[in-house]
Amino acid sequence: MLLIHCPYCEEERPELEFRHAGEAHVARPVEITAESDEAFEGYFFIRANPRGIAYERWRHIHGCGRFFNAVRDTVSDRFFATYKAGRKKPDAAKFAGAATGGKDKR
Protein backbone atom coordinates (compact mmCIF):
# COMPACT_ATOMS: atom_id res chain seq x y z
CA MET A 1 0.00 0.00 0.00
CA LEU A 2 1.24 3.46 -0.84
CA LEU A 3 1.77 6.18 1.73
CA ILE A 4 0.59 9.47 0.29
CA HIS A 5 1.21 13.01 1.48
CA CYS A 6 -1.91 15.16 1.20
CA PRO A 7 -0.80 18.75 0.53
CA TYR A 8 -3.98 20.12 2.15
CA CYS A 9 -3.96 17.99 5.32
CA GLU A 10 -0.16 18.23 5.34
CA GLU A 11 0.39 14.68 6.50
CA GLU A 12 1.10 11.22 5.10
CA ARG A 13 -1.91 8.94 5.07
CA PRO A 14 -2.43 5.37 3.78
CA GLU A 15 -3.52 4.88 0.19
CA LEU A 16 -6.92 3.55 1.32
CA GLU A 17 -7.96 7.14 2.14
CA PHE A 18 -7.28 8.24 -1.44
CA ARG A 19 -8.76 7.71 -4.87
CA HIS A 20 -6.52 7.82 -7.93
CA ALA A 21 -8.08 10.23 -10.42
CA GLY A 22 -6.08 9.79 -13.61
CA GLU A 23 -3.54 11.85 -15.49
CA ALA A 24 -3.00 15.40 -14.24
CA HIS A 25 -2.81 18.64 -16.24
CA VAL A 26 -5.25 17.46 -18.92
CA ALA A 27 -7.04 20.71 -19.62
CA ARG A 28 -10.72 20.54 -20.51
CA PRO A 29 -11.31 22.53 -23.71
CA VAL A 30 -13.11 25.81 -23.09
CA GLU A 31 -15.34 25.38 -26.15
CA ILE A 32 -15.75 21.61 -26.04
CA THR A 33 -18.44 21.49 -28.73
CA ALA A 34 -16.11 23.30 -31.12
CA GLU A 35 -13.37 20.70 -30.74
CA SER A 36 -12.45 18.54 -33.72
CA ASP A 37 -12.88 14.77 -33.31
CA GLU A 38 -9.11 14.42 -33.19
CA ALA A 39 -8.68 17.04 -30.47
CA PHE A 40 -11.51 15.55 -28.46
CA GLU A 41 -9.97 12.10 -28.72
CA GLY A 42 -6.72 13.53 -27.43
CA TYR A 43 -8.43 15.18 -24.48
CA PHE A 44 -10.81 12.36 -23.61
CA PHE A 45 -9.08 9.08 -24.46
CA ILE A 46 -5.37 9.43 -25.19
CA ARG A 47 -3.14 9.14 -22.12
CA ALA A 48 0.60 9.55 -21.60
CA ASN A 49 0.78 6.37 -19.47
CA PRO A 50 4.51 6.92 -18.96
CA ARG A 51 6.99 4.36 -17.75
CA GLY A 52 8.89 6.58 -15.35
CA ILE A 53 7.83 10.01 -14.10
CA ALA A 54 4.04 10.47 -14.14
CA TYR A 55 1.92 13.49 -13.24
CA GLU A 56 -1.36 12.34 -11.76
CA ARG A 57 -4.39 13.49 -9.82
CA TRP A 58 -5.40 12.03 -6.50
CA ARG A 59 -8.39 12.78 -4.32
CA HIS A 60 -8.27 12.54 -0.52
CA ILE A 61 -11.74 11.06 -0.61
CA HIS A 62 -11.81 9.71 2.96
CA GLY A 63 -10.07 12.77 4.34
CA CYS A 64 -10.40 16.38 3.28
CA GLY A 65 -12.11 15.33 0.05
CA ARG A 66 -9.93 17.56 -2.10
CA PHE A 67 -8.18 16.87 -5.39
CA PHE A 68 -4.44 17.42 -5.63
CA ASN A 69 -1.63 16.48 -7.99
CA ALA A 70 1.34 14.19 -7.54
CA VAL A 71 4.59 13.29 -9.27
CA ARG A 72 5.34 9.58 -9.04
CA ASP A 73 7.77 7.12 -10.60
CA THR A 74 5.59 4.39 -12.16
CA VAL A 75 8.44 1.88 -12.05
CA SER A 76 9.23 2.14 -8.34
CA ASP A 77 5.83 3.65 -7.33
CA ARG A 78 7.80 6.20 -5.30
CA PHE A 79 6.23 9.65 -4.84
CA PHE A 80 8.52 12.61 -5.56
CA ALA A 81 6.08 15.38 -4.74
CA THR A 82 2.45 16.19 -4.14
CA TYR A 83 1.10 19.68 -4.72
CA LYS A 84 -2.16 21.56 -4.59
CA ALA A 85 -4.48 21.64 -7.59
CA GLY A 86 -3.90 24.68 -9.77
CA ARG A 87 -0.18 24.88 -9.02
CA LYS A 88 2.24 24.73 -11.93
CA LYS A 89 3.56 21.27 -12.65
CA PRO A 90 7.09 20.74 -11.37
CA ASP A 91 9.81 20.22 -13.95
CA ALA A 92 10.48 16.51 -14.58
CA ALA A 93 14.22 17.23 -14.76
CA LYS A 94 14.13 17.90 -11.03
CA PHE A 95 13.35 14.25 -10.37
CA ALA A 96 15.21 12.64 -13.24
CA GLY A 97 18.19 11.73 -11.07
CA ALA A 98 16.09 9.99 -8.47
CA ALA A 99 13.76 8.28 -10.94
CA THR A 100 14.52 4.88 -12.33
CA GLY A 101 14.38 6.67 -15.68
CA GLY A 102 12.30 3.96 -17.23
CA LYS A 103 15.02 1.42 -16.54
CA ASP A 104 14.45 -1.52 -14.28
CA LYS A 105 16.83 -1.85 -11.39
CA ARG A 106 15.98 -5.51 -10.99
Next chain:
Amino acid sequence: MRKYSVFAIAREALRGHKGWPAQWSSPEPKASYDVVIVGAGGHGLATAYYLASEYGITNIAVLDKGWLGGGNTGRNTTIIRSNYLYDESAGIYNHAMKLWDGLSQELNYNVMYSPRGVMMLAHNVHDVQVFKRHIHANRLNGVDNQWLSPEAAKAFCPPLNIAGNARYPIMGAALQRRGGTARHDAVAWGYARGAAARGVDIIQNCEVTGIRRGADGAVAGVETARGFIGASKVGVVAAGHSTVLMDMAGVRMPLESYPLQALVSEPVKPCFPCVVMSNTVHAYISQSDKGELVIGAGTDQYTSYSQTGGLHIIQHTLDAICEMFPMFTRMKMLRSWGGIVDVTPDRSPILAKTPVKGLYVNCGWGTGGFKATPGSGHVFAHTIARDEPHPINAPFTLERFRTGRLIDEAAAAAVAH
Protein backbone atom coordinates in the same frame (compact mmCIF):
# COMPACT_ATOMS: atom_id res chain seq x y z
CA MET B 1 10.28 -30.83 -34.93
CA ARG B 2 9.89 -34.33 -33.56
CA LYS B 3 6.23 -35.24 -33.19
CA TYR B 4 5.11 -36.07 -29.68
CA SER B 5 3.25 -39.38 -29.51
CA VAL B 6 2.85 -42.46 -27.38
CA PHE B 7 5.51 -44.13 -29.54
CA ALA B 8 7.95 -41.27 -28.93
CA ILE B 9 7.40 -41.65 -25.19
CA ALA B 10 7.94 -45.42 -25.37
CA ARG B 11 11.12 -44.97 -27.44
CA GLU B 12 12.52 -42.37 -25.08
CA ALA B 13 11.56 -44.44 -22.03
CA LEU B 14 13.85 -47.16 -23.36
CA ARG B 15 16.67 -44.64 -23.97
CA GLY B 16 16.46 -42.99 -20.57
CA HIS B 17 14.78 -39.87 -22.03
CA LYS B 18 18.07 -38.63 -23.46
CA GLY B 19 16.85 -38.10 -27.03
CA TRP B 20 14.26 -35.33 -26.59
CA PRO B 21 15.29 -32.37 -28.77
CA ALA B 22 14.95 -28.75 -27.65
CA GLN B 23 11.43 -27.47 -28.32
CA TRP B 24 12.73 -24.35 -30.04
CA SER B 25 16.17 -22.96 -30.84
CA SER B 26 17.67 -19.63 -29.77
CA PRO B 27 19.17 -18.28 -33.00
CA GLU B 28 21.22 -15.12 -33.47
CA PRO B 29 19.06 -12.41 -35.02
CA LYS B 30 19.39 -11.99 -38.79
CA ALA B 31 19.90 -8.54 -40.34
CA SER B 32 16.30 -8.38 -41.48
CA TYR B 33 13.01 -10.25 -41.56
CA ASP B 34 9.72 -9.97 -43.44
CA VAL B 35 7.86 -9.53 -40.16
CA VAL B 36 9.08 -8.69 -36.65
CA ILE B 37 6.73 -9.39 -33.75
CA VAL B 38 7.59 -7.49 -30.55
CA GLY B 39 6.58 -9.54 -27.54
CA ALA B 40 6.91 -13.33 -27.17
CA GLY B 41 3.82 -13.90 -25.07
CA GLY B 42 0.91 -16.11 -26.06
CA HIS B 43 -0.61 -13.53 -28.43
CA GLY B 44 2.70 -12.72 -30.16
CA LEU B 45 3.74 -16.34 -30.55
CA ALA B 46 0.27 -17.31 -31.79
CA THR B 47 0.50 -14.50 -34.35
CA ALA B 48 3.85 -15.84 -35.60
CA TYR B 49 2.51 -19.39 -35.64
CA TYR B 50 -0.53 -18.52 -37.75
CA LEU B 51 1.52 -16.25 -40.06
CA ALA B 52 3.70 -19.29 -40.76
CA SER B 53 1.06 -22.00 -40.82
CA GLU B 54 -1.81 -20.18 -42.58
CA TYR B 55 -0.22 -17.35 -44.55
CA GLY B 56 3.08 -18.93 -45.63
CA ILE B 57 5.19 -16.14 -44.10
CA THR B 58 8.04 -17.84 -42.27
CA ASN B 59 10.80 -15.20 -42.33
CA ILE B 60 9.68 -13.89 -38.96
CA ALA B 61 11.41 -12.91 -35.72
CA VAL B 62 9.59 -12.79 -32.40
CA LEU B 63 11.55 -10.56 -30.00
CA ASP B 64 11.18 -10.40 -26.24
CA LYS B 65 13.07 -8.38 -23.67
CA GLY B 66 12.78 -11.27 -21.22
CA TRP B 67 11.95 -14.90 -21.75
CA LEU B 68 9.03 -16.19 -23.78
CA GLY B 69 5.77 -16.45 -21.88
CA GLY B 70 7.34 -14.58 -18.96
CA GLY B 71 4.93 -11.65 -18.91
CA ASN B 72 1.19 -11.75 -18.49
CA THR B 73 0.97 -15.10 -20.29
CA GLY B 74 2.65 -16.74 -17.32
CA ARG B 75 0.91 -14.56 -14.73
CA ASN B 76 -2.81 -14.84 -15.45
CA THR B 77 -5.41 -17.12 -13.89
CA THR B 78 -5.95 -19.07 -17.15
CA ILE B 79 -9.71 -18.51 -17.37
CA ILE B 80 -11.35 -19.13 -20.74
CA ARG B 81 -14.88 -17.88 -21.54
CA SER B 82 -16.66 -15.93 -24.25
CA ASN B 83 -19.82 -14.59 -22.58
CA TYR B 84 -19.31 -10.90 -23.44
CA LEU B 85 -22.26 -8.68 -24.26
CA TYR B 86 -21.66 -7.13 -27.66
CA ASP B 87 -21.70 -8.79 -31.07
CA GLU B 88 -18.12 -7.71 -31.84
CA SER B 89 -16.86 -9.27 -28.60
CA ALA B 90 -18.87 -12.45 -29.15
CA GLY B 91 -17.22 -12.65 -32.56
CA ILE B 92 -13.65 -12.53 -31.38
CA TYR B 93 -13.96 -14.44 -28.11
CA ASN B 94 -16.03 -17.20 -29.68
CA HIS B 95 -13.51 -17.42 -32.51
CA ALA B 96 -10.91 -18.12 -29.84
CA MET B 97 -13.22 -20.61 -28.13
CA LYS B 98 -13.51 -22.62 -31.36
CA LEU B 99 -9.72 -22.67 -31.73
CA TRP B 100 -9.21 -23.77 -28.10
CA ASP B 101 -11.26 -26.87 -28.87
CA GLY B 102 -8.72 -28.50 -31.17
CA LEU B 103 -5.61 -26.61 -30.12
CA SER B 104 -3.73 -29.47 -28.43
CA GLN B 105 -4.13 -31.61 -31.56
CA GLU B 106 -3.23 -28.76 -33.92
CA LEU B 107 -0.06 -27.91 -31.99
CA ASN B 108 0.76 -31.53 -31.08
CA TYR B 109 1.20 -30.07 -27.60
CA ASN B 110 -1.03 -30.66 -24.61
CA VAL B 111 -2.31 -27.23 -23.59
CA MET B 112 -4.55 -28.94 -21.01
CA TYR B 113 -7.68 -27.14 -22.19
CA SER B 114 -10.34 -28.08 -19.69
CA PRO B 115 -13.89 -26.86 -20.44
CA ARG B 116 -15.04 -27.40 -16.88
CA GLY B 117 -17.51 -24.50 -16.82
CA VAL B 118 -17.20 -20.88 -15.74
CA MET B 119 -19.79 -19.72 -13.23
CA MET B 120 -20.27 -16.00 -12.57
CA LEU B 121 -22.01 -15.21 -9.28
CA ALA B 122 -24.81 -12.68 -8.86
CA HIS B 123 -24.89 -11.07 -5.41
CA ASN B 124 -27.51 -8.37 -5.87
CA VAL B 125 -30.43 -7.36 -8.05
CA HIS B 126 -28.19 -5.41 -10.40
CA ASP B 127 -26.00 -8.48 -10.98
CA VAL B 128 -29.08 -10.60 -11.67
CA GLN B 129 -30.38 -8.15 -14.26
CA VAL B 130 -26.98 -7.67 -15.93
CA PHE B 131 -26.27 -11.40 -16.13
CA LYS B 132 -29.70 -12.22 -17.52
CA ARG B 133 -29.23 -9.55 -20.16
CA HIS B 134 -25.89 -11.11 -21.03
CA ILE B 135 -27.41 -14.58 -21.21
CA HIS B 136 -30.04 -13.41 -23.69
CA ALA B 137 -27.50 -11.49 -25.79
CA ASN B 138 -25.13 -14.47 -25.72
CA ARG B 139 -27.82 -16.88 -26.89
CA LEU B 140 -28.64 -14.61 -29.83
CA ASN B 141 -24.96 -14.78 -30.75
CA GLY B 142 -24.75 -18.55 -30.39
CA VAL B 143 -22.65 -18.30 -27.20
CA ASP B 144 -23.68 -20.77 -24.53
CA ASN B 145 -24.62 -19.21 -21.19
CA GLN B 146 -27.38 -20.19 -18.82
CA TRP B 147 -28.99 -18.92 -15.63
CA LEU B 148 -28.73 -21.00 -12.46
CA SER B 149 -30.74 -20.64 -9.27
CA PRO B 150 -28.65 -20.51 -6.06
CA GLU B 151 -29.45 -24.19 -5.46
CA ALA B 152 -28.40 -25.14 -9.00
CA ALA B 153 -25.20 -23.11 -8.54
CA LYS B 154 -24.44 -25.02 -5.35
CA ALA B 155 -25.15 -28.33 -7.08
CA PHE B 156 -22.64 -27.34 -9.81
CA CYS B 157 -20.06 -26.12 -7.28
CA PRO B 158 -20.65 -27.80 -3.88
CA PRO B 159 -18.16 -25.68 -1.86
CA LEU B 160 -20.28 -22.57 -2.51
CA ASN B 161 -21.97 -21.04 0.54
CA ILE B 162 -25.52 -20.06 -0.43
CA ALA B 163 -26.80 -19.43 3.10
CA GLY B 164 -29.28 -16.57 3.32
CA ASN B 165 -27.22 -14.78 5.97
CA ALA B 166 -23.98 -14.87 3.94
CA ARG B 167 -22.07 -11.62 3.77
CA TYR B 168 -22.19 -11.82 -0.04
CA PRO B 169 -25.53 -13.58 -0.66
CA ILE B 170 -25.81 -15.71 -3.81
CA MET B 171 -28.88 -14.72 -5.81
CA GLY B 172 -28.03 -16.95 -8.74
CA ALA B 173 -25.30 -17.42 -11.29
CA ALA B 174 -24.57 -17.37 -15.00
CA LEU B 175 -22.88 -20.54 -16.22
CA GLN B 176 -20.94 -20.93 -19.44
CA ARG B 177 -20.35 -24.67 -19.64
CA ARG B 178 -17.83 -24.43 -22.50
CA GLY B 179 -15.70 -22.05 -20.46
CA GLY B 180 -12.86 -23.38 -18.38
CA THR B 181 -9.10 -23.22 -18.12
CA ALA B 182 -5.92 -24.16 -20.01
CA ARG B 183 -2.28 -24.42 -18.99
CA HIS B 184 -0.95 -20.92 -19.71
CA ASP B 185 2.74 -21.86 -20.06
CA ALA B 186 1.90 -24.74 -22.37
CA VAL B 187 0.02 -22.36 -24.66
CA ALA B 188 3.12 -20.18 -25.06
CA TRP B 189 5.42 -23.19 -25.37
CA GLY B 190 3.17 -24.99 -27.84
CA TYR B 191 2.91 -21.96 -30.12
CA ALA B 192 6.67 -21.31 -29.77
CA ARG B 193 7.51 -24.89 -30.73
CA GLY B 194 5.07 -24.85 -33.66
CA ALA B 195 6.34 -21.51 -34.91
CA ALA B 196 10.03 -22.43 -34.52
CA ALA B 197 9.45 -25.67 -36.44
CA ARG B 198 8.11 -23.59 -39.34
CA GLY B 199 11.22 -21.40 -39.42
CA VAL B 200 10.29 -18.56 -37.06
CA ASP B 201 13.22 -17.15 -35.05
CA ILE B 202 12.35 -16.66 -31.39
CA ILE B 203 14.87 -14.24 -29.92
CA GLN B 204 14.69 -13.84 -26.16
CA ASN B 205 16.54 -11.32 -23.99
CA CYS B 206 16.45 -8.87 -26.86
CA GLU B 207 14.77 -5.64 -25.78
CA VAL B 208 13.39 -3.35 -28.47
CA THR B 209 14.66 0.17 -27.79
CA GLY B 210 13.36 1.96 -30.85
CA ILE B 211 11.20 1.66 -33.95
CA ARG B 212 12.95 3.06 -37.02
CA ARG B 213 10.88 4.69 -39.75
CA GLY B 214 12.03 5.38 -43.31
CA ALA B 215 11.91 8.66 -45.22
CA ASP B 216 8.37 7.84 -46.38
CA GLY B 217 7.29 7.38 -42.75
CA ALA B 218 6.84 3.63 -43.10
CA VAL B 219 8.40 1.18 -40.67
CA ALA B 220 11.97 0.19 -41.55
CA GLY B 221 12.81 -2.01 -38.59
CA VAL B 222 13.52 -2.04 -34.88
CA GLU B 223 16.49 -0.99 -32.78
CA THR B 224 17.24 -3.66 -30.22
CA ALA B 225 19.68 -4.50 -27.47
CA ARG B 226 21.34 -6.72 -30.06
CA GLY B 227 21.50 -4.19 -32.88
CA PHE B 228 19.21 -3.02 -35.66
CA ILE B 229 16.85 -5.57 -37.20
CA GLY B 230 15.21 -4.56 -40.47
CA ALA B 231 11.55 -5.34 -41.22
CA SER B 232 8.89 -3.76 -43.41
CA LYS B 233 6.18 -5.06 -41.09
CA VAL B 234 6.31 -4.81 -37.30
CA GLY B 235 3.59 -6.13 -35.00
CA VAL B 236 3.58 -4.78 -31.45
CA VAL B 237 2.10 -7.28 -29.01
CA ALA B 238 3.54 -5.92 -25.79
CA ALA B 239 0.60 -5.88 -23.33
CA GLY B 240 1.37 -3.51 -20.43
CA HIS B 241 4.26 -1.91 -22.31
CA SER B 242 2.30 -1.15 -25.50
CA THR B 243 2.29 2.60 -24.78
CA VAL B 244 6.08 2.59 -24.40
CA LEU B 245 6.59 0.70 -27.67
CA MET B 246 4.10 2.74 -29.67
CA ASP B 247 5.66 5.96 -28.36
CA MET B 248 8.85 4.86 -30.16
CA ALA B 249 6.95 5.12 -33.44
CA GLY B 250 5.25 8.36 -32.47
CA VAL B 251 1.80 6.84 -32.04
CA ARG B 252 -0.02 7.93 -28.88
CA MET B 253 -2.33 5.33 -27.40
CA PRO B 254 -5.63 5.34 -25.47
CA LEU B 255 -4.15 3.02 -22.85
CA GLU B 256 -3.35 3.00 -19.16
CA SER B 257 -1.25 0.30 -17.48
CA TYR B 258 -2.27 -1.10 -14.10
CA PRO B 259 -0.90 -3.82 -11.82
CA LEU B 260 -3.10 -6.91 -11.56
CA GLN B 261 -2.37 -9.57 -8.97
CA ALA B 262 -2.93 -13.30 -8.66
CA LEU B 263 -1.96 -15.91 -6.11
CA VAL B 264 -1.96 -19.66 -5.57
CA SER B 265 -2.47 -21.81 -2.50
CA GLU B 266 -0.67 -24.90 -1.36
CA PRO B 267 -1.68 -27.90 -3.52
CA VAL B 268 -4.52 -30.05 -2.22
CA LYS B 269 -6.59 -33.00 -3.50
CA PRO B 270 -9.21 -32.16 -6.17
CA CYS B 271 -11.97 -30.28 -4.36
CA PHE B 272 -13.11 -27.49 -6.67
CA PRO B 273 -14.82 -28.60 -9.90
CA CYS B 274 -15.15 -25.45 -11.98
CA VAL B 275 -14.15 -21.80 -12.34
CA VAL B 276 -16.08 -19.35 -10.17
CA MET B 277 -15.94 -15.62 -10.76
CA SER B 278 -17.47 -12.91 -8.67
CA ASN B 279 -17.11 -9.54 -10.35
CA THR B 280 -18.93 -7.70 -7.62
CA VAL B 281 -16.53 -8.70 -4.85
CA HIS B 282 -13.50 -9.21 -7.13
CA ALA B 283 -12.70 -12.87 -6.63
CA TYR B 284 -11.83 -15.44 -9.26
CA ILE B 285 -11.02 -19.00 -8.27
CA SER B 286 -10.31 -22.38 -9.82
CA GLN B 287 -8.11 -25.36 -9.02
CA SER B 288 -5.16 -26.27 -11.20
CA ASP B 289 -4.34 -29.84 -12.13
CA LYS B 290 -1.43 -29.59 -9.68
CA GLY B 291 -4.01 -29.01 -6.95
CA GLU B 292 -3.32 -25.36 -6.18
CA LEU B 293 -6.21 -22.98 -5.86
CA VAL B 294 -5.59 -20.30 -8.48
CA ILE B 295 -7.02 -16.98 -7.31
CA GLY B 296 -7.27 -13.73 -9.21
CA ALA B 297 -7.58 -10.34 -7.51
CA GLY B 298 -8.49 -6.90 -8.80
CA THR B 299 -6.28 -4.18 -10.23
CA ASP B 300 -4.65 -1.51 -8.14
CA GLN B 301 -6.20 1.93 -8.55
CA TYR B 302 -3.07 3.67 -9.86
CA THR B 303 -1.11 3.20 -13.09
CA SER B 304 2.18 1.40 -12.66
CA TYR B 305 4.83 -0.66 -14.40
CA SER B 306 6.11 -2.18 -11.16
CA GLN B 307 4.72 -5.74 -11.66
CA THR B 308 3.68 -5.69 -8.03
CA GLY B 309 0.56 -4.50 -6.27
CA GLY B 310 -0.79 -3.59 -2.87
CA LEU B 311 -1.32 -6.27 -0.24
CA HIS B 312 -4.74 -4.89 0.64
CA ILE B 313 -5.97 -5.83 -2.84
CA ILE B 314 -5.14 -9.50 -2.25
CA GLN B 315 -6.54 -9.33 1.26
CA HIS B 316 -9.86 -8.06 -0.05
CA THR B 317 -10.05 -10.94 -2.52
CA LEU B 318 -9.23 -13.54 0.12
CA ASP B 319 -11.87 -12.04 2.42
CA ALA B 320 -14.41 -12.67 -0.33
CA ILE B 321 -13.12 -16.19 -1.10
CA CYS B 322 -13.36 -17.18 2.56
CA GLU B 323 -16.88 -15.79 2.82
CA MET B 324 -18.11 -17.61 -0.27
CA PHE B 325 -16.18 -20.84 0.28
CA PRO B 326 -15.86 -21.29 4.06
CA MET B 327 -13.94 -24.56 3.62
CA PHE B 328 -10.94 -22.56 2.33
CA THR B 329 -10.54 -20.42 5.45
CA ARG B 330 -7.56 -22.47 6.64
CA MET B 331 -5.84 -22.82 3.25
CA LYS B 332 -2.31 -21.45 3.10
CA MET B 333 -1.34 -19.22 0.22
CA LEU B 334 2.04 -20.03 -1.30
CA ARG B 335 2.87 -17.39 -3.87
CA SER B 336 1.49 -14.12 -5.19
CA TRP B 337 2.64 -11.95 -8.07
CA GLY B 338 1.61 -9.06 -10.27
CA GLY B 339 1.45 -8.36 -13.98
CA ILE B 340 0.95 -5.11 -15.86
CA VAL B 341 -2.27 -4.93 -17.85
CA ASP B 342 -3.00 -2.36 -20.55
CA VAL B 343 -6.54 -1.08 -20.26
CA THR B 344 -8.50 0.76 -22.95
CA PRO B 345 -11.29 3.25 -22.19
CA ASP B 346 -13.98 0.82 -23.42
CA ARG B 347 -12.26 -2.29 -22.03
CA SER B 348 -12.12 -3.90 -25.47
CA PRO B 349 -8.85 -4.70 -27.22
CA ILE B 350 -7.22 -2.95 -30.16
CA LEU B 351 -6.12 -5.26 -33.01
CA ALA B 352 -5.45 -3.02 -35.90
CA LYS B 353 -3.36 -1.20 -38.41
CA THR B 354 -1.92 2.08 -37.17
CA PRO B 355 -1.33 5.48 -38.80
CA VAL B 356 2.25 4.28 -39.49
CA LYS B 357 2.56 2.12 -42.60
CA GLY B 358 3.78 -1.37 -41.75
CA LEU B 359 3.13 -0.98 -38.02
CA TYR B 360 0.39 -3.12 -36.47
CA VAL B 361 -0.77 -3.26 -32.88
CA ASN B 362 -2.46 -5.93 -30.78
CA CYS B 363 -3.05 -4.55 -27.29
CA GLY B 364 -5.59 -3.36 -24.77
CA TRP B 365 -6.66 -6.81 -23.60
CA GLY B 366 -6.75 -5.44 -20.09
CA THR B 367 -7.31 -8.02 -17.40
CA GLY B 368 -8.68 -10.72 -19.68
CA GLY B 369 -6.46 -11.47 -22.66
CA PHE B 370 -5.48 -15.08 -22.04
CA LYS B 371 -8.84 -16.50 -23.10
CA ALA B 372 -8.50 -14.86 -26.51
CA THR B 373 -4.94 -16.02 -27.27
CA PRO B 374 -5.63 -18.35 -30.24
CA GLY B 375 -8.30 -16.12 -31.80
CA SER B 376 -6.25 -12.97 -31.29
CA GLY B 377 -3.15 -14.48 -32.90
CA HIS B 378 -5.21 -15.89 -35.75
CA VAL B 379 -6.89 -12.64 -36.81
CA PHE B 380 -3.81 -10.52 -36.11
CA ALA B 381 -1.79 -12.77 -38.44
CA HIS B 382 -4.41 -12.08 -41.11
CA THR B 383 -4.16 -8.34 -40.44
CA ILE B 384 -0.38 -8.37 -40.88
CA ALA B 385 -0.25 -10.77 -43.84
CA ARG B 386 -2.99 -9.07 -45.87
CA ASP B 387 -2.45 -5.54 -44.57
CA GLU B 388 -6.15 -5.40 -43.77
CA PRO B 389 -8.12 -6.66 -40.77
CA HIS B 390 -9.96 -9.96 -40.68
CA PRO B 391 -13.77 -9.36 -40.53
CA ILE B 392 -13.66 -10.53 -36.90
CA ASN B 393 -11.18 -7.88 -35.74
CA ALA B 394 -12.31 -5.14 -38.14
CA PRO B 395 -14.32 -3.36 -35.38
CA PHE B 396 -11.35 -3.36 -32.95
CA THR B 397 -9.66 -0.34 -34.51
CA LEU B 398 -7.51 2.37 -33.01
CA GLU B 399 -9.75 4.97 -34.72
CA ARG B 400 -12.85 4.01 -32.76
CA PHE B 401 -11.84 6.42 -30.03
CA ARG B 402 -12.06 9.18 -32.60
CA THR B 403 -15.20 8.04 -34.42
CA GLY B 404 -17.02 7.06 -31.25
CA ARG B 405 -17.74 3.50 -32.39
CA LEU B 406 -16.71 2.04 -29.03
CA ILE B 407 -17.25 -1.58 -28.05
CA ASP B 408 -18.16 -0.66 -24.55
CA GLU B 409 -17.78 -3.81 -22.52
CA ALA B 410 -16.79 -1.51 -19.65
CA ALA B 411 -20.31 -0.12 -19.45
CA ALA B 412 -21.76 -3.55 -20.20
CA ALA B 413 -19.87 -4.77 -17.12
CA ALA B 414 -19.65 -8.36 -18.20
CA VAL B 415 -16.86 -8.40 -15.68
CA ALA B 416 -15.02 -5.95 -13.50
CA HIS B 417 -12.11 -5.56 -15.90
